[in-house]
Amino acid sequence: MPLKNKDLVWVFAEQSDGELADVGLELLHKARTLAEKMNSEVSAILLGHQVKELSKTLFAHGADNVYLLDDPELKDFRSHPYANLITRLVEDKRPRVVLFGATHTGRDIAPRVASHTRSGLTADCTELKIETLTIRKTEYPDLLLQIRPAFGGNIIATIISPDVAIQMATIREGVMEMGEPDKTRKGKIIPVPVELNSVETAVKIIEKHQQASAVNLKAAPIIVAGGYGADTPEKFQLVRDLAKVLGADVAGSRAAVDAGLIEAERQVGQTGTTVRPKLYIAVGISGAIQHRAGMQESQKIIAINNDPDAPIFGVAHYGITGDLEDIIPKLIAAYKSQLH
């Protein structure tokens, strides 16, 4: 079985109600570049009930194989059965790399799988690479370099798991770019039997409430985001006013969310959404790396800050130093005057 040695890079294909989460598809594209370096195929792990059809999408985005675990018990996500079934599959097939989206679901199960299999696991990576490293004269082939900001975003750490067979990571939604699907790609579905004991199915879902989010920052062409410098409702209102005039979506840094000025689903950054709009206006956002990680690939960035040394200027195309209460009205006036 030549496949056995080459089936080294896996992606958890998260789905809910028969719809695949974008992050799994994003990770499949990343997995392809990782797998090429390892001369390996890419496999997706798909759990659910009556979800076989989704395999086509997974193939189109880069999966060569889909491990399909299809069972009524798996219709809705529950951590114990999902984690244990993935654990058994990982123990059986021994991949080298397993990637999960850093979602409510991925962050729930990845630690359990890593714990049981004694794998290395790094949360919220912003970049992944495969490299062979020589450390103290020992060569470690195909190491997964798990790169993430650490310590309040003041440093970037590269984490490796050199002494264990299986290397795992979670990655936030939107961090890896989703490439174009190739609908002509074909792959192999590998059905996996689902056997669960009563302990594993003991947690019951009593109710589930989920709405399609009205917020889709990822699709917004223009975003105006406020941060710590807009820390009063009055100042944050100016951020909203500017967004309204520009027809933009409003967003915030973690500081703005923590201060209750804006809802968490509008948070941009490593622990929020990663965005790539045409224009990103950062108002009173100092620009800690967690925030920059979520917006620095915007086509144009305007930074407004009263601290000329704020790190946000390091990623900006236009920088305006000064008081936002002075600048925003002028900016609104300038925009309106140019419309006519």
Add this chain to the structure above:
Amino acid sequence: MSLHSIVLVKQVPDTSNISGDVMRPDGTVNRARLPAIFNPEDQEALELALRLKDEHGGTVTALTMGPPNAANMLRDCLYMGADRAILVSDRRFAAADTLATSYALHKAILHIGDYDLIFGGRQAIDGDTAQVGPQTAEKMNIPQITYTQEILNLDLKKRTIRARRAIKNGHEILEAPLPVLLTVIKGSAEPRPFEVRRLCTYKRAQSKFEIEATVDDSHDLVWMEELMERAKTQNLYIETWNIEDIDADVEMCGLAGSPTKVHKVENVVLSGSEFKQVPATAEGMNEMITELMQDHIFG
């Protein structure tokens, strides 16, 4: 039977308050300059456990793995209402990743014995990994409810708990059999203020390290034992456990027991500040907007 909750707590550097002198000129972090605080979500987890105790009776045990000065946070737990505080501390735990940490915590929980619920914050602000809770649950072989927002019902007869958990764009209500581990997200329960009576009592609570520090002659083991016994009988002892106390395998702890290693740390260097400085004037703004319009950024 009476309810016993264990709350996993962590003392963390306050990464949300990084001021100028915390960063050294070379860009590295001076950890010693960061104030140590009670990890916010862990404190909310303790509050949830205390509310269940208020309603159902029983006991709450605060458990931490950390350096000797984590005793400060454990005293906060006692001030809030915890019945018992345990400090798992040993140099050989140093540099533990989440797997080695959860291994040590699970050994400590086994050493504690019977329990019904384990609580913890979803994540600690110094790492934001959210891994230690689920990994501890896995090692205990019990189910988990992560992202807990609210406890809806605890039925001690049926031995089940109902909790509301955040999911993407919504929430779900789960019912789990006891024992179960719950990780708690911010905003679930505003921690209660310290009780004055408890503050007066438990400010004298000490860990083994702190009792040792009060003994002039560190070789005077008899006196040391005497002081420890006194603290225990007065219920003022912060139980202090090392690797042997919890029967942990040294190879599974600290750096040796951590599959993940830090390979490289880079200071954040911003790519050259190539941005255009726009004067805060009407003319400056007009010019910028004209450029953006020419670049088809609007519309």
